[in-house]
Amino acid sequence: MTTDAQGTPGILKRTTSADRGLVEVPALAPHLDFRLIGDRQVLLVSETFNTLLRGQVHCDLLPLLDGRRTRQDIAAALAPAHPAVRVETAIKSLAYRGYLVSGDCAMASERAAYWSSLGASPRWAEQRLGASTVAVAGDDGLLARRLRALGIQVADRRPTLSAVVCVDYLDEHHDAINRGHLESGSPWVLVRPYGVQPLFGPVFRPAQRGPCWACLAYRLRGHQEVHNFLRNLGGSSSAVTPRAAETVELEAVCGLAAIEIARWLVLEDLAPIHERAISLDVVSREMGQHLAMRRPQCLACGDEALYRPDRPAAPVRLRPSPKAVRNSGGHRSIPPEETMSRYRHLVSPVTGVVTWLTRASDAADPWLQVCWADIHPESGIWRNHLSLRDCPVEFPLFDSRQMRFPSRTPRGGLPEPSEAVPRPASGSATRR
Ligand SMILES: [Zn+2]
Secondary structure, three states: OOOOOOOOOOOOOEOOHHHOOOOOOEEEOOOOEEEEEEOOEEEEEOOOOEEEEEOHHHHHHHHHOEOOOOHHHHHHHHOOOOOHHHHHHHHHHHHHOOOEEEOOOOOOHHHHHHHHHHOEOHHHHHHHHHHOEEEEEOOOOHHHHHHHHOOOEEOOOOOOEEEEEOOOOOOOHHHHHHHHHHHHOOOEEEEEOOOOOOEEEEEEOHHHOOOOHHHHHHHHHHOOHHHHHHHHHHOHHHOOOOOOOOHHHHHHHHHHHHHHHHHHHHHHHHOHHHOEEEEEOOOOOOEEEEEOOOOOOOOOOOOHHHHOOOOOOOOOOOOOOOOOEEEOOEEEOOOHHHHHHHHHHHEOOOOOOEEEEEEOOOOOOOOOOOEEEEEOHHHHHOOOHHHHHHOOOOOOOOEOOOOEOOOOOOOOOOOOOOOOOOOOOOOOOOOO
């Protein structure tokens, strides 16, 4: 089995060698259907993808792509109207574009259509799922059962991926698990199916220098000021853990987590949880994706030279920055939209530096661009200038809620009372 890491040029991004070139047992990609519309034209259609093919050879060839005939059978059936070389060229062209795969696959047609819809040939998905083993810890059977239903072996020996089911992403026991995986280089993932805000992912991939659990935990703690205060006050036993649990809801969330794990096993970096945590809001039914980033100064996976307290101070180097934009009473080197686009990934209540960001002024107003923001308290807002070395980030270091530099707050404690400023009605989040 070979991976096409650069991506097959067509609509399928993961294929086996049998799905490419002059496919031996060609079949139309399972999620596609075709309609002959006359005038030597045929429409390829699906729920989300449609395209038009021209030429009589396509009109005559597509009905024969049932995954049961060999290419020799097809060439014989189309002769003498279409020479064998023309048929073979059409087969190669359709395979190149991902419209045709190998029919040599035992997967049921509905499942095959599911995987080809996601960009993997059924043969590729079948092989990857069959070759994968997931070790599951902390599970009462809900997640393991769904993984097995997807054709994934669940076992502790030499797993492709380890999944840890938890009630708290910040459980201190995760630190030892994290360090174990940093040492072994093996990937693992957290799944929290409980409560009204289930969360799973990202896949921590130490061998690829991805973010580790400590990188994520650092950000997550900053968004849970009150919970973190209690945790600091009374230890892990004081942590607020979700109590809400409805069996049917749990089963649904575990099913969703299992399918996302399966997608990662099949699609690798194309799967959402490859580098993102996925959150669900049981109340609103909203789903969010949160890009997790490695912190170079992480105490677990980072560079010691960046977190040693005796490290030399890095000088601030000023450089010219021409004023390209002059509006809102200010001068900018780049438009605010570009700043927003560049740093949008840092806004997240799970993995972000900024918890949320909401436009306060009229979105259609190009002159006055005012936003409300709730900023990660450890991103520098609540720190004095000495601790800014810990945070080589990215956002303006002033509190937009107060429009002043804040005073210092003890690490892990509650911020000092601030001027009461109402938050916007939408997009806000209650501090946990
Ligand atoms: Zn880390």
